[in-house]
Amino acid sequence: MRVAAALAMLLLAAPLAAEAEGSRVPEGYVAMRGGDFTTALRYEDRPGRSRIAPFALMQRPVTNAQFRRFVQAHPHWRRDRVPRALAEARYLSHWEGPLQPGDAAQDARPVTWVSWFAADAYCQAQGARLPTWGEWEYAAAADETRADARGDRAFRERILAWYARPSDTPLPRAGLQAPNVHGVQDLHGLVWEWTEDFSSLLVSADNRQQGDAGRMEFCGAGALSMDDRENYAVLMRVAMLSSLGAADATANLGFRCARDLP
């Protein structure tokens, strides 16, 4: 089974090998140049800009159809077999059956109700990994024409409009929104996304409950706070990820994978 899957991946990747530029970037991924980047988070131990190394990021979030193929190939990730320590009871609960997304979770929609462990395992099965928070934030800073559109009020308001939409409406399909300048789609306006280091976002529960958005800190040393208080979209992502456990799943939380680039 595993050999067949590997063979299929090789066959899929084969046409790309012919293209000089695309040879390093697998199908479905976009090359990200990286570089110096100023995160909206402020860490006392890392002031200033940080360096994002070149990486490849999936153009779209992982869909139900893609995740179904993963579960078929790795049946211990079926919702009726997965260990509870790795995925809570609501894991894939919106699917019609253990291997059938069905009407409520159509193939082309992003997969949600997945735990961090499951997302991590999916990416590893592709020879990939989850993106770091820094990589995700870097990719998500772009709009259709600029690598860093965060200073533009219109861009920020467009993102925020999504958060205002009721979350009980069915998810749109992945890939309907215009790609950003890197060629990546749906970083905003579709689902929340796991990052590899989601549990490095240390926001103390007390501060979160008090709603003191400007000063989120944990345990004095290495306090995390917001350098860009206007960037509510990032703030909300951080607050959400910092509240989750690795086995948790939610109706609006999906993921995409990343890879190192040489």
Place this chain on the structure above:
Amino acid sequence: MNARYRRFGALLGLAVLTLGMVGTPRAATPVLPRDSVYHLQATLTDQAGRARPWASLAGRPRVVSMFYTSCQYVCPLIVDAGKAVERGLTPAQQARIGIVLVSMDPSRDTPAALQSVAKARALPATRWTLASPQPEQVRQIAGVLGIRYRELADGDFNHTSALVLLDARGRVLARTEQVGSTPDPDFLAAVRAAGAP
């Protein structure tokens, strides 16, 4: 010894050998309950330099936490907390409970580094396991224990501290974030119960 006993001896040897290898998580999986943290596939290297599957910790109740050896402030308190729990137990209970400190800094926490903490803090190897996972497994183990951490620019770690009590099959029985030389009374009561014959 006659031939029959020799054959028995060889079989016994084989059985012992096989038991020694049953440490692979897959072999342990069928007996684990669905909510066991030992379903996670990970490898630990302990203070004696022995590599062992994470799931091989099954078999006795354990108090598990995470730390790193170069830590100046909080991690000594985690050792203190483990010792405080031990002090609250009878010798018989102590013998039944294992204490496991998993490093979040495996690149620096070699067996020698782990051993030096075990020596300096007088942690007997019969009860205390200090171990490093593979680097890519640190966040996974932290995930099943509900511990959050971030590596700081200077190599220190910012992390939440917790003691997690696991039963012999890896189910979480109790958890406390009260870490220090005064044990959390509810947590200690749970450890005592787990250490009862």
